[in-house]
Amino acid sequence: MVNNKDNQCSLGCEGCENQKSTKREPKLRDNLITRLNRAEGQIRGIKGMIEKDAYCNDVLNQIAAVQAALDSVSKLVLENHIRGCLVKKIQSGEEEIVDELLITIGKMLK
Numbered sequence: 001m002v003n004n005k006d007n008q009c010s011l012g013c014e015g016c017e018n019q020k021s022t023k024r025e026p027k028l029r030d031n032l033i034t035r036l037n038r039a040e041g042q043i044r045g046i047k048g049m050i051e052k053d054a055y056c057n058d059v060l061n062q063i064a065a066v067q068a069a070l071d072s073v074s075k076l077v078l079e080n081h082i083r084g085c086l087v088k089k090i091q092s093g094e095e096e097i098v099d100e101l102l103i104t105i106g107k108m109l110k
Helices: 026-051 056-091 096-108
Strands: none
16 A cells, blocks of 8 residues: 555555555456456547537447446456455465455445
């Protein structure tokens, strides 16, 4: 949780050792980045449609396409999290990871 220019963690540690990270396989990372770049382009397109007063139904269809693209990214990240992070942490006795996942899934389903 780095929150300033000195790499000082908001929790008071140097270099923010409390920050979690996930090492992803290059193929998965590239796939996710490609999908996110595509969604980013779609969002810029929607912005342009709004600026040009495009027909509402056309804008809504593009919004649905972006939501579907982000949903597919979420599914891939969730699968990777369950098969990798979750399994490893449960095997090492860190069962609180299940509570973390349940909270995250709750946010995703809103």
